[in-house]
Amino acid sequence: MIKPIYGLMAEFDNPTSLVNAARAAREKGYRRLDAYSPFPIEELTDALHLHHNKLPLIVLCGGILGGLTGFLLQYYITVIDFPINIGGRPLDSWPAYIIITFELTILFGAISAVLGLLGLCGLPMPYHPTFNVPRFALASRNRFFLCIEARDPLFDHDQTSAFLETLEPREVSEVAN
Amino acid sequence: MPDEPQVVEPPEPKQLIAPGYTFGSVTDQIATVVLTGRTPVFWLACFSVGLALLFLFLYAVALLLAKGVGIWGIRVPVMWGFAITNFVWWIGIGHAGTLISAILLLLNQRWRNSINRFAEAMTLFAVACAGMFPLLHLGRPWLFYWLFPYPNTMNVQPQFRSPLVWDVFAVSTYATVSFLFWFVGLLPDLATLRDRTLNRFARFAYGILAMGWRGSARHWSIYETASLLLAGLATPLVLSVHTVVSFDFTIAIVPGWHSTFFPPYFVAGAIYSGFAMVLALAIPLRAVYGLQGLITDKHLDNSAKVMLATGLIVAYAYILETFTAWYSGNVYEGAAIWNRMTGPYAPAYWMLISCNIILPQALWFKSIRSRPVLLFIWSMIVLTGMWLERYVIIVSSLAQDFLTSSWSIFVPTRWDWATYFGTIGLFLFLFFAFIRLLPMISIFEVRTLLPQAKVEEEVQG
Incomplete structure (x- = not known):
């Protein structure tokens, strides 16, 4: 079965909420997730365990x-x-x-x-599903996003959505594929 | 682009950035300069001057291509004349941009964040202007590719033991790496412009250039590594470039050129003139675009201090140059320095001493450093002084070398001046086109300076 959406995305106001949300999602067991921010956040690298690159x-x-x-x-x-x-x-x-x-x-x-x-x-990448979220344009301005992808084994539309709501985001939106 | 009212208090003297900024207002203030439909008169004036001088440059170059380098004042023995003077001057100016973007990044100097972007652009355009001179000075510029090693039917190759060939590699590497570094720094801001603009064409153009940057944490983590690595590569590069430029002189045995302290002396002089150019650009720009909250008095003060410090190194080099000429006991070295001080180029020499050593001592005083108008004037003085320095080193040494019978005085022609002012036009043209089309301050790096960018760690219970 092809999953109809790319994932679920929560929007936050400030870097601290995003880092806490990313930590919480990792603790909950989600692994296929990514965070989007308008500037590099060192703590986020820790929270998502992204230390090594080639x-x-x-x-x-x-x-x-x-x-x-x-x-x-x-x-x-x-x-x-x-x-x-x-x-x-x-x-x-x-x-x-x-x-x-x-x-x-x-x-x-x-x-x-x-x-x-x-x-x-993986750049240049002119198309990416996250761009389908209209508010995602603010990821390059002043908003912070956490996206849990549908590929994640733990992903379940309702449960994940409910989980994201517990993180007190401004908004949770679906990311169309 | 809505012009939001800017509720920004004037910055305290010690602050890097004015209080009251938010992520949004920083983004809007810098992006508005590019995305607005209104163009300030100041921009139009500077761009027009640049364009006019650029046409002068094109005319001078067309004439040069038609008639040859004889339209310049270069005659035996002063075959380098203005061309190499301007080359060294321009390439030196570029060095401050790399210093700010690379060395200050490695040293974790956060004040660099709001001046690095336009300083890097300045580097790029200064190198472009610098490159014009050796190219035109070739005599047959259309054969410039002979400088590079490639398999050819003539069966000849460049001489790799010559500093002039080293220069080709050093300057072309410098131009390429500066461009890459600048472009990598632009990526996240291009994405910002893509997301902010309402114009379809602009969104398409910025979108292509931003390559689909979306601020992913995975990307940022690699991006930070790349920035550090590029800074680490650019740091030895920038020091090597002016060192190699100084080899053009020191490897020769011409009196006044052949000395071991030229490399550090040239690098210090390069940064000296580069910071003067940074100030000369930053002061009017921040006034016209109301960016005093981002490019604060603290930035100007720091740049002036760097200028003072490198100026003192340059002063030390002049003293050492004179001392060595005497202490070496070499009659030609002594005569070369003596001719500089008292000969036909004495006015230029003493003017350079005043511009580079005596007048900049005023920068010790806070009252000078805290007045942007005075700093602007001082940066012009230093730029003039550094140009004269290169002029005196090149022209006076060549004009009066070993054999009195071959001495001759260099007289610049109007085409020398036209080409020189023409490259200033090229620089202004490129720089103001950049101001209008790309964000002149690194938006994402300024966001990291805001107090709210700090992640508040929860106390672990």
């Missing part, structure tokens, strides 16, 4: 790849592809390569940070 690893790999690219590019060109003998100086003059190696390390690292951010967040 971004640092991606950036590290990107940086190492950039450094290797920079160094090998210069080594290949100055030693193998286009060697020029200037006053008998060594072709593999590695100290002179350091700057471009460093710059490409940073460049690749930064590009992988941005691509990694977009990739891990």
Whole structure:
């Protein structure tokens, strides 16, 4: 059976209520939930147990790849592809390569940070069910939302709705799929 | 966009943000600047000046492409002239933006939150202006891609032992990373604009740019990691860029250039002129758009203090430069500094000493730092001083080097000035287009400064 809705969403006035609501939902056993806020809230990361992400690893790999690219590019060109003998100086003059190696390390690292951010967040994503809630436009202004998704094994329309009501939200709304 | 009445009390001197703001009013005040149908006369005036100067720039560049770099005053031995002076000046200005956005983020300086966005935009546009000069100075700018290593039928490759090639990599990396950092910072605010605008086209455009950002906690957690990592990458980058720019000079053996203290001296000078530009932009903007509650006197005071501190480093560098010239016992180094002080470029030298060292000492006084109009004037003085510094370093050293017989004086032509003022026009044009189209203050970061953004922890029983 295809669940007709994406989930249920509760709207809160302030970050404290949202964090408390997220904690309560986790305690209740809900796992497929997400919170939406107009700015990053550190406590929310704790409440939803979101600590680990792979971004640092991606950036590290990107940086190492950039450094290797920079160094090998210069080594290949100055030693193998286009060697020029200037006053008998060594072709593999590695100290002179350091700057471009460093710059490409940073460049690749930064590009992988941005691509990694977009990739891990699944962006660009022009459509998302949460956008179907008219009041959700305020999530980028001054309101805080908690959404329990219908995919959650504990999800039951009436019970979940009743549970969200106990958290004293401004409003609970259905999120159409 | 409804223009809500702003019930905001004037900020206390020590506060980062005026009391009385809410998440909604902060959002509206910053977003209204972009979403309103009304454009202030100040904006129109500045944009028009920028546009006029931009046309001057285009004219000067067209003439340069048609006739060659000979329309500038660059003659042997001063082949760098205005072009490299302006390049170093502009790229230095950009450094303050990265300092504010990256280094102050790592140092957890929360006052950066309301000035970082436009400072980063300033960086981006300053780098764009800077990039114009080496490009046009190539002589045949349309062959700029020869600077990059690529397989080609000529079977030649760049010389990786040359600081000029390092510069290409440093500046292009800097431009790319600054853009990425700026754009990542914009994402949540683009989403805000998408959700706030009533104009269908604007909603579509901001929607595409926001890439579907929806403020999910999962996304924020990754976003915060990304910001920190980008800041960590941008910090050594910004220090390296002006270091590499200074290598253009120090690796050469020209007297007055060949010294080891150039890298730190250039970086300090870059931040010095950059903060002057931040003040020069922030002071009129906050007055015109009524943003005194967000860009408070505390921000101006802090920026002035950074300016004073970096100015003192620059002063130390001048003293050290003179001392080293004497202490080294090198006759050419001594002569180069002596020529600077007493030769044909003495007026420029002494003016730079006044603008960069003597007059900025007034910033020690709180009475100067707390008056925006005076700070604006002082930032102009510092910008002039820093331009003169680059001019004196480049032109006076090249004009009078080892052989007296090859000495010659540099005289800028009207096209030198036209190109220089033209890039100021390019900068104003881009900057004011940015002010009109994108939020000039990071909305989501200012929201985190509000007292109500703090999560009140319940006492665990």
